Amino acid sequence: MMQIDQIQLPDFPLLLAPMEDVTDPPFRTVCRENGADLLFTEFISSQALIHKAISARQKLDILESERPVGIQLFGGDEESMSLAAKIIDATSPDLLDINFGCPVKGIVSRGAGAGVLKDVQLMIRLTEACVKATRLPVTVKTRLGWDEQTKNIEEVAERLQDAGIKALTIHGRTRSQLYKGEADWSLIAKVKNNPRIHIPIFGNGDINTPQKALEYKNRYGVDGIMIGRAAIGYPWIFREVKHHIQTGELLPPPTVAERVDVCREHLRGLLAWKGPVNGIYEMRGHYMKYLKGLPNPKELRSELVQLRTGEAAEAALNSILERYHDYEIPAAPIELINYHENCAL
Known part of the structure; x- marks a missing residue:
């Protein structure tokens, strides 16, 4: 310790x-x-x-x-x-x-x-x-x-x-x-x-x-x-x-189910902390980070960023899990993005 x-x-x-x-x-x-x-x-x-x-x-x-x-x-x-x-x-x-x-x-x-x-x-x-x-x-x-x-x-x-x-x-x-x-x-x-x-x-x-x-x-x-x-x-x-x-x-990389579960937990946390409007809006920037490596990323992004309610977001995540539950995202080094480029400060 x-x-x-x-x-x-x-x-x-x-x-x-x-x-x-x-x-x-x-x-x-x-x-x-x-x-x-x-x-x-x-x-x-x-x-x-x-x-x-x-x-x-x-x-x-x-x-x-x-x-x-x-x-x-x-x-x-x-x-x-x-x-x-x-x-x-x-x-x-x-x-x-x-x-x-x-x-x-x-x-x-x-x-x-x-x-x-x-x-x-x-x-x-x-x-x-x-x-x-x-x-x-x-x-x-x-x-x-x-x-x-x-x-x-x-x-x-x-x-x-x-x-x-x-x-x-x-x-x-x-x-x-x-x-x-x-x-x-x-x-x-x-x-x-x-x-x-x-x-x-x-x-x-x-x-x-x-x-x-x-x-x-x-x-x-x-x-x-x-x-x-x-x-x-x-x-x-x-x-x-x-x-x-x-x-x-x-360790093996997280499964699609684990990725969707954490994405869902983050969504629920934002809805509880920021409210139904701001929570949904802020979550739009997170979906594809958790789901990176899945096929058809442009289609997924287009689908997810248009969601307007927590219920719709939950349904969309369930649908993604059903479609890709057997898909294995290969292990790879994490790309270190320069998140400061868009910093509001």
């Missing part, structure tokens, strides 16, 4: 990365059921939270079945981060995570997310403001640096630890890289092997197969792995990674 402050986690935990427009309660639930050990909300703007923006407040919703779960916060102003941390504290998540890694232009231009990488002093002040404002354990997710010339993660990790954080997740790219090229975990390993570092260090970036997860665990010695894009439409990645690490064997 390992701990983040008082939070008990299994040995070598798998974390679900916070992703805007992705990691809402229904999606987090299916990831938890398929093996994710620690979940994170979509990232929340400190300014929006303070000014009571409905969308920001809704992101604070947590189901008891999700725990342990962390709420992720971003901002570039010490006062607003402190006030937002107090608001988050009152909602009683298990931890507060600070986003110093999101590369989206709309966030970076506000001097938040990965934009803070250009000012380490500000990063430390923002972190200290949150640590002082909340009783929750505070963690951070960040990147190697702003660009190739400023890969300062070793110094940053020490200073963040000194500021009071209880764990650190590092994405193996700079902000300038966005999601291009291959994530470099060698600097993550240097942070983990630094004798001054005593908090858990989690690696993030490009994990899309159980084999790669095991290889990176052994090669870089991190305390756990955070998985983001690979889980979109494929929450089974968590159980597959766990099984491979524990046994050295590979």
Whole structure:
């Protein structure tokens, strides 16, 4: 077992990365059921939270079945981060995570997310403001640096630890890289092997197969792995990674019945959380991710995106299961999409 402050986690935990427009309660639930050990909300703007923006407040919703779960916060102003941390504290998540890694232009231009990488002093002040404002354990997710010339993660990790954080997740790219090229975990390993570092260090970036997860665990010695894009439409990645690490064997890919079942559970969760109109609308972006690999994808997509009620969606999923229940979708590496391209932030 390992701990983040008082939070008990299994040995070598798998974390679900916070992703805007992705990691809402229904999606987090299916990831938890398929093996994710620690979940994170979509990232929340400190300014929006303070000014009571409905969308920001809704992101604070947590189901008891999700725990342990962390709420992720971003901002570039010490006062607003402190006030937002107090608001988050009152909602009683298990931890507060600070986003110093999101590369989206709309966030970076506000001097938040990965934009803070250009000012380490500000990063430390923002972190200290949150640590002082909340009783929750505070963690951070960040990147190697702003660009190739400023890969300062070793110094940053020490200073963040000194500021009071209880764990650190590092994405193996700079902000300038966005999601291009291959994530470099060698600097993550240097942070983990630094004798001054005593908090858990989690690696993030490009994990899309159980084999790669095991290889990176052994090669870089991190305390756990955070998985983001690979889980979109494929929450089974968590159980597959766990099984491979524990046994050295590979699980077969999910059956069509399993895919339809999880798709249906996600649909029902969205309907309950967002209501019959918004739930149906938001589910349109998820159907084909779960059903990827089935024949006639254009026809399926056309059929599913026109659905207007939960009853119609349930009937359509039942029909798909009847048509393809014997179809075997072959195992293949998960394609890591750049979901940030369409990020509303």
